[in-house]
Amino acid sequence: MPPTIPLDTIYTTDEAAERLRVSRRTMIKLGRGMGSCSVIGREYFFSERDLLEIWQAQRAMPTSSQGSAVKVKGFLSDARLQHSLQRLTQKKRRRQQ
Template sequence: MPPTIPLDTIYTTDEAAERLRVTRRTMIKLGRDLGSCSMIGRQYFFSERDLLDIWQAQRAMPTSSQGRAVNVKGLLSDVRLQRSLVSLSQKKRRRRQ
């Protein structure tokens, strides 16, 4: 029998929303939009990793003291990497002429 990987803590929608200090509705919307939740029937569940992904996706872009955006070279979060790959792989709409 292969070794099992322990499962993270699993949160209900209400618990996850309380933890991130957002509404229940916002929690579901963020989870669905980012693909960072699990559904069983009509119930949504969030793992610790899901909450970290949602939190990382909501981070603000850094700005300098002059109010301009600062170019920061760094690693993309898993969620932002997935978003960019999806946008690059989607077909472009053709304009009507």
């Protein structure tokens, strides 16, 4: 039997929102938008890793000493990448005239 990986701490939406000091609604929007949450029924759950991904994505863009923004490559989660690929590969409906 392969070694098991311990599961991170799992947080409810309210617990995750409290940790990141945002509202419940904002927490759900951030989690769904980034693909960094799990949904069971109508409930959203966040692992410690999910919270870290959301936190890193919300960081302010650094500026150089001249005051212009430095380009930083964004992180695309596996779930978000899969969702984007599915949308790109779906057949588009033809308009009826």
